[in-house]
Amino acid sequence: MTIGQPDGTAVAAPRPRARYSGGTPGRSKVPEVTALFWVVKILTTGMGETASDYLGRTLGPIPAGALGFAGFAVLLLAQFRSARYRAGLYWSAIAMVSVFGTMAADVVHVIAGVPYAVSAAAFAVALAVLLLAWYACEGTLAIHSIRTRRREAFYWATVLTTFALGTAVGDLTAGTLRLGYLPSGLLFGALILVPALAGRFAWLNAVAAFWAAYVLTRPLGASFADWAGVSAARGGLGWGTGPVTLALAVPLVLLIGYLAVTGRDTPADAPDPAPAEPEPAPAR
Numbered sequence: 001m002t003i004g005q006p007d008g009t010a011v012a013a014p015r016p017r018a019r020y021s022g023g024t025p026g027r028s029k030v031p032e033v034t035a036l037f038w039v040v041k042i043l044t045t046g047m048g049e050t051a052s053d054y055l056g057r058t059l060g061p062i063p064a065g066a067l068g069f070a071g072f073a074v075l076l077l078a079q080f081r082s083a084r085y086r087a088g089l090y091w092s093a094i095a096m097v098s099v100f101g102t103m104a105a106d107v108v109h110v111i112a113g114v115p116y117a118v119s120a121a122a123f124a125v126a127l128a129v130l131l132l133a134w135y136a137c138e139g140t141l142a143i144h145s146i147r148t149r150r151r152e153a154f155y156w157a158t159v160l161t162t163f164a165l166g167t168a169v170g171d172l173t174a175g176t177l178r179l180g181y182l183p184s185g186l187l188f189g190a191l192i193l194v195p196a197l198a199g200r201f202a203w204l205n206a207v208a209a210f211w212a213a214y215v216l217t218r219p220l221g222a223s224f225a226d227w228a229g230v231s232a233a234r235g236g237l238g239w240g241t242g243p244v245t246l247a248l249a250v251p252l253v254l255l256i257g258y259l260a261v262t263g264r265d266t267p268a269d270a271p272d273p274a275p276a277e278p279e280p281a282p283a284r
Helices: 035-059 061-081 087-110 116-138 148-178 182-193 193-200 206-229 243-260
Strands: 001-002 009-014
Touching: 001 182, 035 061, 035 087, 035 148, 035 206, 035 243, 061 087, 061 148, 061 206, 087 116, 087 148, 087 206, 087 243, 116 148, 148 206, 182 193, 182 206, 206 243
Parallel strands: none
Antiparallel strands: 001 009
């Protein structure tokens, strides 16, 4: 298509660029995966486990669940409305996903009476369905492709499901299978080395290795946090869920503050994933 200039010459009309339904085009809204990413992620899993238990015992399951859902919804909405990655906002949302994901898994077991083996299998199926749907719609599961609202929705739904799955699996090994919290933590510490090494030496696709490790961080952090918080009669150190939550929150806040100030995990701007088509030659 051409349009006329005041002098009568014709030039090509600019073609419309692709429209995006959220975020800044070409800019990822999730952090770079560094060593600190995994440290902060594991801290959020441990804190989410003990914070959920503390709130449930202090306020009761229903008020605690309502508070957890409210915090989760508010921070997730703020994350969606943000135009770019912000360390404080992103990791606060992850922390609330950890708290609410723990509550969701616990409600299924404690209130609905569903055994951990059944809920773990159900959450695993839900995660597989989510990942398959995500890949079918977008053709990638890479977290650094989170540049549209639909991909962001898939990402956060997947994150929430991994937390619920990890909670159920951790409680399954520690309680139902009677391994205890410390042995469970050591078990998951060993298991997480498998995708880490497989991804490092290219034995496993990097995206698959990432999500496998991501799932395992949940029972890893939660098992050690539970071990520190529960009573000696239950195989723990007996420090209490409140003090353990605080002990994990302090380094977590400091690390998030460090990332926010330094930008160490801020993703680099990427090229526009849908560049404009080349302009046609001017009409003669």
